Amino acid sequence: MANTPEMSKALRQLAIALLAALLWVGWGEPRAWALLACYGVALTLAEAARRSLGHVPGERLGAGRFAVAALVLGAAPAATLIDAAPRTLRAEGLYGVEAASADRMRLERTPSLAPGVLFADHPQELYAWAPGATSLTASLGEASLPVTTLGHGLFRLAYDPRDHGAPARSGDVTVALVVDGDEHRRSLRVVVRQPHPGWPCADPRRGVAVVPSDTTDEVAVIGRRGLHARLPVGDGPTGCALLADGRVAIAHRFDPDVWVTEVPGGDPERLRVGAPQHAIAASADGETLAVAVHGAAPAVHVLGLGGDHTSFPVEEGADGVAFGPTSGTVLLALRRRARVERWDERGGRFERTGEIPLGRPVVTMAPSVDHATLWVATTGYFPVPDDRQPNHYVQDQLLAIDVASMRLVGRYPTAGRSHTQDRPGAIDRGASPMGLWPLPGGELLVAFAGTDEVWRLDPRTGMLDDGRQRLETSKPDLRTPIGVADLGDGHVLVTSAARGRALVFRDGAVVASADLALAGDELARDDERAWLRRFGEHTFFEATRAGMSCQSCHLHGDSDHVRHDIGAATLLPTLTTLGVTGTAPYLRDASYPRIRDLLELSEGHLRGFQRFDPRRGEQLEAYLEALPRHDPLAVFGGARDVEAERRGLDAFVRARCVVCHTPPAFTNLGQHPARALFPEHADALPAPLSLDTPSLLGLRATAPYLRDGRAATLEEVLVEHNEQDRHGHTAALSDAERRDLIAFLEAL
Amino acid sequence: MRSVPATCAIVTGVALAAVAALAGQRGWAVERELWLVRGTGWVALAALALALCATPVARLSSWLGRAPRAADVTRWRRALGVTSAAVAALHATITLGTYLDGSWEIVPDWPYLRAGLAALLILLSLWITSYPRVVRALGLKLWKELHRLAYVAGLLVLQHVWLGPFGDRALALAVAAVVVGVGLLRLLPTRARSTRAAPTSRSRRRSPRPSS
Numbered sequence: 001m002a003n004t005p006e007m008s009k010a011l012r013q014l015a016i017a018l019l020a021a022l023l024w025v026g027w028g029e030p031r032a033w034a035l036l037a038c039y040g041v042a043l044t045l046a047e048a049a050r051r052s053l054g055h056v057p058g059e060r061l062g063a064g065r066f067a068v069a070a071l072v073l074g075a076a077p078a079a080t081l082i083d084a085a086p087r088t089l090r091a092e093g094l095y096g097v098e099a100a101s102a103d104r105m106r107l108e109r110t111p112s113l114a115p116g117v118l119f120a121d122h123p124q125e126l127y128a129w130a131p132g133a134t135s136l137t138a139s140l141g142e143a144s145l146p147v148t149t150l151g152h153g154l155f156r157l158a159y160d161p162r163d164h165g166a167p168a169r170s171g172d173v174t175v176a177l178v179v180d181g182d183e184h185r186r187s188l189r190v191v192v193r194q195p196h197p198g199w200p201c202a203d204p205r206r207g208v209a210v211v212p213s214d215t216t217d218e219v220a221v222i223g224r225r226g227l228h229a230r231l232p233v234g235d236g237p238t239g240c241a242l243l244a245d246g247r248v249a250i251a252h253r254f255d256p257d258v259w260v261t262e263v264p265g266g267d268p269e270r271l272r273v274g275a276p277q278h279a280i281a282a283s284a285d286g287e288t289l290a291v292a293v294h295g296a297a298p299a300v301h302v303l304g305l306g307g308d309h310t311s312f313p314v315e316e317g318a319d320g321v322a323f324g325p326t327s328g329t330v331l332l333a334l335r336r337r338a339r340v341e342r343w344d345e346r347g348g349r350f351e352r353t354g355e356i357p358l359g360r361p362v363v364t365m366a367p368s369v370d371h372a373t374l375w376v377a378t379t380g381y382f383p384v385p386d387d388r389q390p391n392h393y394v395q396d397q398l399l400a401i402d403v404a405s406m407r408l409v410g411r412y413p414t415a416g417r418s419h420t421q422d423r424p425g426a427i428d429r430g431a432s433p434m435g436l437w438p439l440p441g442g443e444l445l446v447a448f449a450g451t452d453e454v455w456r457l458d459p460r461t462g463m464l465d466d467g468r469q470r471l472e473t474s475k476p477d478l479r480t481p482i483g484v485a486d487l488g489d490g491h492v493l494v495t496s497a498a499r500g501r502a503l504v505f506r507d508g509a510v511v512a513s514a515d516l517a518l519a520g521d522e523l524a525r526d527d528e529r530a531w532l533r534r535f536g537e538h539t540f541f542e543a544t545r546a547g548m549s550c551q552s553c554h555l556h557g558d559s560d561h562v563r564h565d566i567g568a569a570t571l572l573p574t575l576t577t578l579g580v581t582g583t584a585p586y587l588r589d590a591s592y593p594r595i596r597d598l599l600e601l602s603e604g605h606l607r608g609f610q611r612f613d614p615r616r617g618e619q620l621e622a623y624l625e626a627l628p629r630h631d632p633l634a635v636f637g638g639a640r641d642v643e644a645e646r647r648g649l650d651a652f653v654r655a656r657c658v659v660c661h662t663p664p665a666f667t668n669l670g671q672h673p674a675r676a677l678f679p680e681h682a683d684a685l686p687a688p689l690s691l692d693t694p695s696l697l698g699l700r701a702t703a704p705y706l707r708d709g710r711a712a713t714l715e716e717v718l719v720e721h722n723e724q725d726r727h728g729h730t731a732a733l734s735d736a737e738r739r740d741l742i743a744f745l746e747a748l
Numbered sequence: 749m750r751s752v753p754a755t756c757a758i759v760t761g762v763a764l765a766a767v768a769a770l771a772g773q774r775g776w777a778v779e780r781e782l783w784l785v786r787g788t789g790w791v792a793l794a795a796l797a798l799a800l801c802a803t804p805v806a807r808l809s810s811w812l813g814r815a816p817r818a819a820d821v822t823r824w825r826r827a828l829g830v831t832s833a834a835v836a837a838l839h840a841t842i843t844l845g846t847y848l849d850g851s852w853e854i855v856p857d858w859p860y861l862r863a864g865l866a867a868l869l870i871l872l873s874l875w876i877t878s879y880p881r882v883v884r885a886l887g888l889k890l891w892k893e894l895h896r897l898a899y900v901a902g903l904l905v906l907q908h909v910w911l912g913p914f915g916d917r918a919l920a921l922a923v924a925a926v927v928v929g930v931g932l933l934r935l936l937p938t939r940a941r942s943t944r945a946a947p948t949s950r951s952r953r954r955s956p957r958p959s960s
Contacts, residue, residue, distance in 0.1 A: 009892075016893060033866050036900065047890045093859030093911045101910070101917065108918060656776050660913070670913025673858065679849050688857030693913070729776035 008059050011066050015058035016046045018074055025077040030088040096593025100584040104669045107662070111136070111179050111186070113157075114664035115697065116582045117625055118188040120167050121215045122236055122254060123160040124631050126188075127664035127697075127748075129153060130179045137178045140164055145175075151646050152653050154663050162235075167192060170529035191626045194523070194530055195220075195516035196497045197483070199364070199435060201240040201248065201282075204488035210248045210263060211483065211495055211502055212237035213516060219250060221264040222502055224491045226512035229264040239279050243305065244286030251277035251291055258291055258303070273301040273311070279321040284371040288327035292318035300330060300343070302350070312343065312350040322367045322374060324403040331374055331403065333362035336561045336703075340365075340376065342406050354406035357383050358399070361560050366436040373409070374401040375444060377433035379552050379560070381411060391565045392605065394552045396431055398446065400459065410459055414448070415547040428610060429453055429470075431543030432551055435484040435495075447473075447484040447494060449551065450543030454484055454494050454505075476510045477520075478503050480541045498537035529622055532615070536623025539616050545607035550577070550620075557627045559702070563709065567605075570684075573709040576702055579629020581621070583667060583695050588707050590671045590692035595621045630698035632747050640747060648744020651737040655728045666696035666748060674707070680723045700746040714742045752820075756795075756827040760835060763791045781846035786914055788839035792832050793905055793920075796871070797927050799828035800902055804933035811936040826878050829898065833871035840868050860911035867904035870897045902927065 020042035024035045046056045058066055089095040107114065111130035118124070128136055131153040138145040138157050143164035148156040157175075167173050167190040177184045193215035200222075202209035207224045214236050221228040234255030241249045243260070250259040250268075257270035258277065271289075279292040289303040294317030301311040304327070320333035328345035338361045342354040359382025366375050379394045400410030414430035431450030438444050444457045452474035473481045473494055483495035487504060491511070495502040500517020503510050517523070517534075524531040540550045540557070553560050553574045563571035575588070586592045596617025602609060609616070652658060662668040674689040675682045691707060705711040711721050718730045718738055725731045733741065767787030774780045802825040806816050844852055848861075855861045874895055876882065883891050906924050909915035 012889070013893060013896065031862070032904075033862060036866060036870070036897075039897070039900075043890065043893055046893070047887075050887075050889065091859070092863070092907065094907070097910070104917065656779055659779065659782070668913065672913050673848065673851065673854050675851050675854065676847050676849060682849075682851075688854055690858070725776075726778055729778070732776070 007063060011061065011063070012046070012056045012059045014066070014070065015056050016042045018058075018070055018077075019045065021074070021077045021081065025080045025084075030084055031091045032088065096585070096597060099594045100590075100669060103582050103584045106582070107665050107669065111177050111184050112664050113175060113177075113186050113188065114582070114666075114695075115579060115629060116188055118159065118167070118173060118190050119626075119628055120161050120190060120192045121217070122628070123158070123162075124628065126157045126159065127666075128155040128157055128177060129663035130155070130177075133179045135180055139176045140173065148642060150642070150649050152649055152658075154649060169527045189625065191533075192527065192530065193626060194518065194534070195500045197495045197500065197502050197514075197516055198497050199239060199483040200485040200493055200495055200502075201242045202437075202485035202487060202493060203242050203246075204486045206246070207488045207491065208263060209485050209487060209493045209502075210240045210242065211493075211514075212240050212250060214238060214253065216516075219248070220502065220514055220516055222487075222493060222504070222512075222514045224487050224489065224504060224512065226504065227502075227514035227516075230516070231261070231265050233259055233261075233268075236276075238277055241280045241282035241289060242286065243282055243289070245305065249280060249282070249289050251280035253277065258289065271303055271309075273303070274299075278317055279319065281321045281323055281367075283323040283327035284325060284367075285327065288323070290321045290323060290330050292321045292332065300332065300350070302327070302330065302345075310345070310348070310350065314341075320362050320365045320376075322365060323371055324367070324374075325371045329403065331365075331367070333365055333376065335361040335555065338562065340374065340401060340406075342403065356401055356406045356408065359383060359385065360562055361555060363432075363555060364434055364436055366438055367403075368438040368442075369440050372403055373438075374403055375399070375436050375438055376401065377436060377446075381408075383408075389565055389571075391567055392546070392548060393565070394548045396433055396450070396547065396552075398433060398436070398444070398457075412457070412459060414446070414455075415450075415543070428545075430455070431547050432541060432549055434482040434541075434551075437484045437486055439486055445484045445486060445492060447481040449480045449482050449541040450547075450549045452479050452481065454481060454492065471505055471508060473503075476503055477501070479538050482541075498534055498541065500534070532619045532622035533626050535613070535615070536619035536621070539609075539613075539620050540623055542609055542611070544602050544609055546605075548606055557624075558630075570708050572707070573704055576630070576698070577624055578627050579695070579698050581625040583665060583669060585669075585671075585692060588692055588694075589690040591690075595624055630701035632698075632700060641743070644740055644743045645747055647737070648740040648742070648747075651733055651741035652744055654737075655730050655733055655741065657728045657741075660693045661696050667693045669693065677727050678721070679726065696745060696748050699748055714745055718742070752823040752827045753830075756824075756831050760791060760795065760831050763794075764788065764835070764838075767791065781842070782914060785839065785843050785847055788835055788842055789909075792836040792839050793909070793923065795828050795832035795835060796898070796902060796905060797923050799825050799832060800898060800927050801930045802828065804930045807936050808933045811933075829871070830875050830878065833868070833875040836868045836871055840864070860908050860915075863904040863911070864908035867901045867908060870901040870904070874898060874901075 020039040023038035023041055027034055050056050058069060061069060086095060111128055113126055113128050115126065130136060133153045136147055136155045138147055145164060146158045150156060170192050171190055172187045173190045174185050174187050177186060195213040196215040197211040197213050197220060200209040200211040209222045211220045211222060217235055217237065218230050218232050219237060219240060220230050233250045234252040234257060236253030237250050238253050239251045243249060246263060247260050248263050253276040256275045257272050259268040259270060261268040273291050274293050274295065276294050277291050278294045281290050287305050291301045293299050293301060297313065298317035299311045299313045300318060300321065303309050314332065316334055316336050318332040319335045322331045323329060324331060330343045332341045334341060338359055339355050339357045340362065341352055343350045344353040358378055360378045360380040363377045376399050378399060379396055381397060381399060395413055396415040398412040398414060399408055402409045414433055416430050429451045430448055432448055433446050434449035435447030436444060442459060446455045446457055454471040454473060456469040478494060478496045478499055478501055480498040481494045481496050485493045487493050490506050492505045493502060494505060502514040504512040518526065543549045553564060554577045557577050559574040559576045561573060563573050565571055584593055586595060592598050599617050660668055660670060670693050671690045674685040674691045677691060703712060705717045706721060711717040722728060722730050767784065771780045771783035774783055802821055806821040809816055844850060855865055877886060877891065877894060906920055909920040910917055
């Protein structure tokens with residue numbers, strides 16, 4: 001039966017399309033323009049056939065025969081096409097586009113909210129964007145959230161779980177926004193975090209340790225026989241220190257007071273130092289405390305039990321604090337400056353009297369028992385800045401610093417190879433030292449979060465290779481150990497924040513446990529998202545076979561503030577991972593549409609993980625989602641200059657920053673050719689280089705700025721590095737307006 | 749009544765003048781540029797969407813008993829297509845001269861720029877092959893097969909807007925949905941244009957609905 005003209009037309013078109021596909025597969029070029037070119041060639045060939053044969057091959061077949069022919073001829077190209085689809089999608093910028101689109105559509109659906117995550121364990125601020133709106137009220141369930149109107153349709157919402165209720169489990173929660181009388185509902189992802197036991201403080205003589213859990217506002221008191229008590233403390237405990245009188249001092253992130261309380265429990269004495277308190281330490285005699293406070297005016301407070309209170313300002317909030325041999329010597333670890341400083345009391349005032357540059361920041365630190373030596377863990381040691389560091393270079397090591405001279409007296413690389421590896425050069429031990437506990441006699445307990453081990457290390461004999469002195473913590477389900485402490489009488493306490501657990505070991509065997517968080521099966525049943533987060537945290541800390549983990553550079557989820565060679569043309573400062581969720585695509589050049597795609601770096605460049613887990617990507621995303629961004633609430637507390645912020649927002653809008661850094665996330669998630677924004681640096685910028693518009697939330701903590709960190713301050717961003725006025729219309733701003741703009745940006 | 753090309757040119761001219769006027773109100777050079785880039789892009793996209801809708805709308809009209817003349821449909825479709833190609837070329841020129849600062853070499857490296865360029869090349873090719881002499885030289889069958897690339901151009905434009913930093917995705921998606929929705933009207937059966945005089949409104953109300 002002859003085909004109808006319509007049928008012939010359709011078959012002719014299909015035949016041409018099939019030929020084009022065959023040509024495309026043969027060519028192997030994944031990009032779509034090649035398919036178009038092949039279509040052109042197929043069209044030409046079909047026309048040639050039509051002119052010589054009078055018809056296009058296939059056109060005169062019946063539909064059934066054509067289908068059979070197409071199946072036979074098209075099977076191989078179809079399979080190839082399917083196989084090549086990810087490559088083609090990637091080449092066309094469409095791989096993972098659904099993730100980026102979802103984030104973008106969420107932010108473009110005004111009134112919109114950012115960040116899209118609500119933490120049930122600490123106060124935070126969210127921004128609502130309703131262009132043109134003059135009033136907005138927000139409620140979460142029955143509770144009304146305080147709203148600050150900043151102008152131009154931007155509103156700041158304050159949430160405090162203690163006042164507004166805390167959701168009981170992870171999931172979604174709806175926020176009702178009434179904008180100029182119209183109600184809108186927006187959902188937020190709720191993060192309910194499990195107990196997170198961090199770095200312990202302990203008294204080996206009494207056989208007791210205290211472990212703070214920042215997510216549940218409590219400390220666990222643990223003895224040689226296990227958990228004694230769980231005590232509620234202030235908001236966001238960050239560290240603890242035991243005092244000579246047996247009391248424990250607790251530092252907090254959100255509470256402006258250091259709590260000094262009996263163990264186990266009692267009415268606390270409150271010492272006002274301000275928030276956020278980042279680190280705390282007790283002097284060798286247990287009579288004095290040192291507290292490192294971050295925030296708008298970073299300082300270190302030295303508090304005597306007798307009521308003495310001295311403080312001194314520092315250039316940046318200290319990451320770690322410890323005392324030297326006397327209470328008149330304070331040692332500070334500064335992350336951005338990658339050094340340890342010594343401050344001595346002279347005439348009632350503390351002065352900086354020494355420093356030792358390390359080139360990499362201190363991951364964790366602890367003084368020796370006599371406080372004459374400071375032990376620090378780092379991911380490298382470059383006393384002289386060296387821009388020739390190898391690609392992705394990390395060498396975990398312990399450094400011994402003599403406090404009196406501030407000189408390095410010992411250096412012990414830890415990450416090493418072993419015979420248990422199945423590939424040459426692979427690393428399965430000694431990665432990511434995260435907890436240190438010096439012992440009497442000079443030995444050292446070290447917890448390795450990257451390889452799930454605890455070592456008893458004798459620096460005099462170097463690295464140990466004695467299985468009896470190594471605890472494999474993954475076997476008793478204590479993966480990712482971060483804290484270790486001596487409980488005396490041969491007992492060793494090990495904590496795992498990720499697992500929400502602490503175990504007491506003796507002679508290599510577990511003799512007691514303190515289970516603060518739910519066990520895996522219970523957690524999987526009750527809160528799968530939290531269960532995923534737990535494994536995501538393991539992944540974040542777990543070392544690859546190359547000896548690196550996410551944690552190696554993204555120190556505690558943030559940045560190590562070091563410039564690394566990551567295969568780019570220039571050394572680039574490490575980005576923070578805090579608060580990045582919901583701003584797909586990721587990395588500076590938007591090269592990864594989803595966080596899980598970043599795992600290809602681990603599998604490809606870093607030789608993969610030692611454990612196979614098919615849900616690793618999902619877990620990592622869940623973990624990063626639950627890392628709170630740098631929230632200025634902790635910095636400024638309630639003391640904000642809202643009028644200055646409003647003026648700053650006016651300047652922000654007038655300078656048209658709002659075009660790309662669109663509220664509420666302060667990014668429109670768009671990508672730009674670098675040269676289009678910074679033509680003055682065109683020679684240094686590769687033509688295809690893409691700049692992903694970064695979110696400005698938490699901007700204050702992410703210096704240095706711009707892609708390669710060339711701007712140390714926001715002032716430099718706005719003036720020195722915007723000569724042609726293409727990165728915002730900053731030339732239109734007066735000096736006062738620029739100051740307001742910077743104040744506004746730092747408050748985000 | 750004005751000719752179809754003239755009508756198209758006037759409407760497009762007014763649209764572009766509005767874009768230029770709105771851009772002129774912007775104080776910052778970069779924002780002026782963005783308005784020009786986005787405005788011309790949207791005019792080109794609108795013209796392409798209308799061109800793609802021309803035949804399905806004619807089919808609907810035919811199904812409703814008011815079949816337009818095939819020549820009229822062709823004229824409108826061509827005028828809209830040519831408008832789209834011309835404004836898209838203007839859009840590309842402005843983009844290259846302003847936002848891209850003349851760095852034409854980066855275009856092949858950026859998927860959304862590449863998609864826009866590919867769409868532009870298709871539209872220009874269709875424009876060139878839309879003259880009667882060229883149509884005759886190509887033959888109607890080849891011409892039709894070639895001009896089906898207009899749909900590919902539509903997809904590329906969607907990709908261009910979707911991945912671009914300033915594209916309004918919701919609007920692009922809405923336009924695409926309308927074009928696809930209207931395109932489904934092609935499934936309606938054709939009905940030969942009546943050679944009789946147009947019925948009066950009363951007789952049209954009385955006439956039975958065409959059977960499918």
